[in-house]
Amino acid sequence: MTKALTPVVFAGHVDHGKSTLIGRLLADTNSLADGRLEEVIASCKRRGVEFEPAFLMDAMQAERDQGVTIDAARILLKSGTRQFRIIDAPGHESFLRHMVSGAAEASAAVLVVDSSEGVREQTRRHAMLLGLLGVVRIIVVVNKMDRVREPQPVFDRISAELKTLMADAGLETHAVIPAVARSGEMVVRRDGEKGSLLAWWAGPTLLDAMEGLPDEAEAIERPLRMPVQDVLKEGDRRIIIGRVESGKLSEGETVLLSPSGQTAKIAGLVAWPDDAPTAFGPGDAAGFVTESRLFIDRGEVISAVSSPAREGNQFDARLFWLADHALRQGDAVHVRLGTADALGEVLKVHKVSDAGREGVVAQDEIPTGSIADVTLRLRRPVALDDYRDDPVTGRFVLVEKGVICGGGRISLEGYQDQGAARRAKASHIHYFASAVTRADREQRTGHRGGVIWLTGLSGSGKSTLANALELALHRRGWSSCILDGDNLRHGLNADLGFSPDDRTENIRRVGEVAALFAQAGMIAISAFISPYREDRDRARAAAGEGFHEVHVSTSLAVCEERDPKGLYQKARDGVIKEFTGISAPYEPPESPNLEIDAGSQPIEICVEQLLDYVDRNFRL
Template sequence: MDLVDHAESRFREVADEVRKYLGSMGITPAHILPVSARHGDGLANKSDNMPWFEGPTLIAALDELQAKPLPVELPLRFPVQDVYKFDERRIIAGRIESGRLSVGDELLFSPTNATARVKSIEAWSVDGPVMSASAGQSIGITLDDQLFLERGHVASHRSEPPVETNVFRARIFWLGRSPLEVGRRYKMKLATMEHTVEVQAIEQVIDVADLSQRPADRIERNEVGEIILRARAKLALDSFVDNPRLGRFVLIDGYDMAGGGLVSMEGFPDQRARNEPTSQNITAVEHRVTSDARWQANGHKSGVLWLTGLSGAGKSTLAVELEQALFRKGWQAYVLDGDNIRFGLSADLGFAPEDRAENIRRVGEVAALFARAGILVITAFISPYREDRDRARSVAPELFHEVHVKADLSVCEGRDPKGLYKKARKGEISDFTGISAPYEAPSAPELEVDTGALSLNESIEQLLGYVEANFGLNGRD
């Protein structure tokens, strides 16, 4: 600071640059401090040359930093290495990666979500019974229930389980002989788990010299990049920042270790089932009016036309225009729009990944009820996660039609009818799809409408043609 005459304006300017630079990597600095080592300004004592700065000294700021928790202080993670059978006992063997467990603890096993209590802890070369064990110990346990368990399952306490997901972000250091590319499949090893994962997207490559970022369609040897990986099955893991013991992995290409990575769940929800019915003594109502009878009365079939796409792609515009066109033809059609739903049904939800997932679950259930009542439901939701759209489809798969309203991010950002992209670029909106949160485009939609290439009238004509072909009844114009 002595080189700039301890100027507050210059400090603020540089501090803003540092925050912006670190923010691009998802890092928030605890403090940015003005100091001068030449005379000790701001190091151990407050500086008389900088009375405008009210923050801590360097020594005080360092004293505020919290030490990383020890593995034993983290939530329990006990990956199953193998299951052995001795006499009448089934011993689940493995190494406790973090936390601790005791006899009598109730354990949750992921990803099956089965539960049982620890009946005994078996240890080698130990005299007497073992009542507890902690991180770093290799042990065996027996349970009070005979569960199906296998290598790769993870035991935890019910109150602090790992994440269950089939898609996640990762920061990868690539060592493979061949470049990492979208669509390639690799074997992932995480703790005792092994699964095949596919590279769904390469978001950027990071220059290790200056940490700058650039878009890329491949990651070459010795490069660092941020990617999205998808598996066919649910995986039990943790974000690296939450629990490093279950947050790092390696990728195997053929028989070679091709890369190492750190798990990030930023922008993705935990897919662990949390919405199973808790009510007791409930019975589904049997309707006496069949779907065919409703269709004949209305003159058309019912269903769910699920419009998904980026903000600004034109979902709501198309939905409202289509609804009006069908109404003029005498059809029973109704639009469920994202913003309108959040005024009522989902007024209690925010835009965090878990809230987005719950919002789409609710809409999927409501849309299925409308469709079973004989109405053609047109939904207009970003619905960014493929897993959530698949769950909405599973409620009434025979009635569900997915429509990808396609437009490039640059096109959507150029339209920006609500000014949301500008706010997201400024950091005023967090978890904004396409900017700071992911959008997983449909892999096989029933229909794709490219609003970046088609006019509004052409898009509506394409939609109307699809609706008449798939929902119309013979003999009706």
């Protein structure tokens, strides 16, 4: 088993000395890589500046030029008894979203306050954000004690104010410590001589306080939670990897995967480089293989069958908002819970207040820097925990264009577990293993089974390409079939409309059917608009390695000019609601297996491109 790391985020107002404190902490515990300290000292000499311990953390050139931390940096610290993952979070208001990114993975925090400035609005804001993210154990360092005339009275006053602030934010003050980060006094070493600046302080150093943080004993008592980060392929083995957030993962036990509902028996645990563990605990980077071959995707949550994660697509939340525009009721949001991503919307804004001041803001939108009580609804069910049950898996962040713009904690009070009924119904259901394997079928047909998933706007040429491909494959004697959107809506999906939820269910069903054809050794050709990346990713997860995404990237202008069914005009006239490209979004693939522009070249060339791809990827 790997030795568990305790993730600790360092936060505080800009220029209060966070990075200097961390640099000194790393240097004085010999946690730096060989030559790192000498490298930074030499760099300072070349630039003609005085050595600054903060440069040990500030790896970005812009930070060295401006003297401000821009992004959250992470580094390993080893003390005599513990290992920590130190996260240096920016303090400037403009970089708060990076502070959120760092705090979202931490279990404790060190809040740094300049003794000459005391508690600032940004200090209050950081305390509130840490509480909302479930980082409740706080060590406060009152830094730069060498800059005040009467260190002890100043420290006592700031300490009392900080303890009140922490209590108001629902935080646990683990320790308040005076320090001089630049010289290192009370960081790792104690300069306790009679004449030293902090000789009056009898409490712990920063390192003492960090080593005294509660270990993972509390987390190991909670139910098992391990978000799946990735699946590694090593020969014939598929290794599921992730970080155990709580509970214990043991060899031989049967676990539940949520929200897919699959169960799996753990055939063996895998650790790096060559350990052979029998169990993993909180904080461990874990890997395992299952007895049966399952298609497990990033974002699934591993839990014990007896204590499963709850499932749902709606929850209440207290969140903070950091983007440079207001968040309003009805707005679309991208929610990240652990390793899972889900699209959704702000269903209801209940109350808005300012993150740095007291009082309620009387408005129905969430301005930048505000806190709000809201209800969020997602397009699909995900694994959830109430933050009161698990402060780690009960928190989330909001993302825009890959950048964290907010986050908060989940409340499931009053909500039902949507997975409970399905788990009860499926408790005696087992996968059927056919005597004829997929490999047997592929040897008979002479080609691999799989899914060709054509996605693009209405009128882009998906159906034309699908028909041409099926005809060409039939002439070769290959087994293939077309799954067309309109055809399936006459039968299997006749009960579905075109709302976002119905579109999601439509693609889910098609993805499962296409995967069954692929397992039977056939080539399933799916021609669907399938506008949401998340839905296509779910279809990819169902088919596994046999899924091939083809983006028919014909432009909206060309598609609308063609308008073979007259749908665009009806959408423009308001006759058709929620029409992709006009009144509903289309999210193009970010990394398709193949892209074909059927608007700028003859259809014959497009068919040749598609056939060439199939030849290279499906022929045995």
